Amino acid sequence: MGRVTTRVPRTRVDLARDVVDRRPDTVAVEEPLEVRVGEDPVTTTMRTPGDDFDLALGHLLTEGMIGSAHDVATMMHCTDVGPDGAPTFNVVEATLSPGVALLRPARERTETMTSACGVCGSASVDAVRTASRFDVAADAVALDPAVLAALPDALRERQAAFDRTGGVHAAGVATPDGELLVVREDVGRHNAVDKVVGALARERELPLGGTVLVVSARASFEIVQKAAVAGIPAVVAVGAPTSLAVELAADAGVTLLAFTREGRFSVYARPDRVSGLS
Numbered sequence: 001m002g003r004v005t006t007r008v009p010r011t012r013v014d015l016a017r018d019v020v021d022r023r024p025d026t027v028a029v030e031e032p033l034e035v036r037v038g039e040d041p042v043t044t045t046m047r048t049p050g051d052d053f054d055l056a057l058g059h060l061l062t063e064g065m066i067g068s069a070h071d072v073a074t075m076m077h078c079t080d081v082g083p084d085g086a087p088t089f090n091v092v093e094a095t096l097s098p099g100v101a102l103l104r105p106a107r108e109r110t111e112t113m114t115s116a117c118g119v120c121g122s123a124s125v126d127a128v129r130t131a132s133r134f135d136v137a138a139d140a141v142a143l144d145p146a147v148l149a150a151l152p153d154a155l156r157e158r159q160a161a162f163d164r165t166g167g168v169h170a171a172g173v174a175t176p177d178g179e180l181l182v183v184r185e186d187v188g189r190h191n192a193v194d195k196v197v198g199a200l201a202r203e204r205e206l207p208l209g210g211t212v213l214v215v216s217a218r219a220s221f222e223i224v225q226k227a228a229v230a231g232i233p234a235v236v237a238v239g240a241p242t243s244l245a246v247e248l249a250a251d252a253g254v255t256l257l258a259f260t261r262e263g264r265f266s267v268y269a270r271p272d273r274v275s276g277l278s
Contacts, residue, residue: 003029003049004028004029004048004049004050004161004185005026005027005028005029005161005164005165006026006027006029007024007025007026007027008024008025008027009022009024009025010022010023010024010025026164026165027165027167028048028161028165028167028168028187029048029049030046030047030048030187031046031047031048031049031088031090032044032045032046032047032090033045033046033047033049033052033055033056033090033091033092034090034091034092035055035056035059035060035091035092035094036078036091036092036093036094037060037065037093037094037095037096037102038093038094038095038096039093040106041106042059042060042063042065042106043059043063043106045059045188045190045191046187046188047186047187047188047191048161048168048185048186048187048188048191049089049090051184051195051198051199052077052089052092053075053092053198054184054194054195054196054198054199054202055092055186055191055194055195055198056075056092056094056198057069057072057075057094057197057198057201057202058193058194058195058196058197058198058199058201059194059198060072060094061194061197061198061201061206061229061230062193062194062197062225062226062229062230063104063106063229064103064104064132064133064229065102065103065104065105065106066096066100066102066103067103067133067206068201068205068206069198069201069202069205070097071096071097071100072094072095072096072097073095073096073097073098074094074095075092075093075094075095076092076093077089077091077092077093078091078092078093132228132229132231132252133207133229134206134207134209134228134231135253136207136227136228136231136232136233136252136253136254137252137253137270138253139209139210139231139233139253141176141209141210141211141212141233141234141273142176142273142275143176143212143234143255143273143274143275144176144177144275145265145274145275145276145277147176147177147178148212148234148236148257148260148265148274149260149263149264149265150178151172151174151178151180151212151214151236151260152214152216152236152238152260152261154172154174154178154180154214155170155171155172155180155183155214155216156170156216158170158172158180158183159183159185159216160185161185162185162216167187168185168186168187168192169185169186169187169188169189169192169215169216169217170183170184170185170192170215170216171183171184171186171189171192171193171195171196171213171214171215171216172184172196172213172214172215173196173197173200173208173211173212173213173214173232174211174212174214175210175211175212176210176211176212180214181200181211182196182199182200183196184196184199189215189216189217189218189220189223190222190223190226192215192216193213193215193223193226193227194226196213197226197230201230206230206231207230207231207232208230208231208232209231209232209233210233211232211233211234212232212233212234212235212236213226213227213232213234213235213236214235214236214237214260215235215236215237215238216238216239217237217238217239218237218238218239218240218241218242218258219235219237219239219240219241219242219245219246219256219257219258219268220241220242220244220245221242221244221245221248223235223237223245224245224248224249224252224254224256225248227254228248228252228254232254233253233254233255233270233273234254234255234256234257234270234273235249235254235255235256235257236257236260236265237256237257237258237259237260238259238260238261239258239259240258240259241256241258241268245268246268246269249268249269249270250268250269250270253269253270254269254270255267255269255270255271255273255274256268256269256270257274
């Protein structure tokens, strides 16, 4: 498997102290991952190596291409090699279970996905509104504001790669009492979400009802969309929301919190699930 971090040369300049310091630095690895179903490519994304099968499975689920982890019979790294002849492990091939076909084709894109985008490059705005098969709005989960406010700090405590590099996002899925069931890191915030959904989908069937998705990044459209498609009724983000994320959360019935830090948060959709706000 590829490395999560690597060492690179660095020259640090401190003008205030008139100091030039040359020493290696640790940075997050960013490499492409191509996901194939059979021999057909469905996406290529820039990601941090590691948990690639979780990422591939989660992507297929949150893009609405499959409905269950059981729809995939096998996953394997293809034996692709780099310029030096060494294996790169940058292609994952999934084989569908007998009798299973993709529920929808891969999203048509105008460019390869980067680590910064989940749905950028989609051929049309309508194409990004992947419909959830689940009635997320009907989820009766009750949320404690103190638990919600504490989730980013709990997530931060498990960001080992961020501690070494400062250059990766994290996502986690938590229970309503604040227990983090799974945490994953990646240079792409959407990849981190796919990784946690894929990991949990191995253990339980979708929908992931009664849970909370917490992300270290902003609350963007694709984060809310992935939560809705996975049946997650609440999203807690450390950063700001976007207008389309707020609109989608309201339409899908997802409770959306943003600016969640230092005991404060703002609720942009479905505040009725948060105790004291109904």
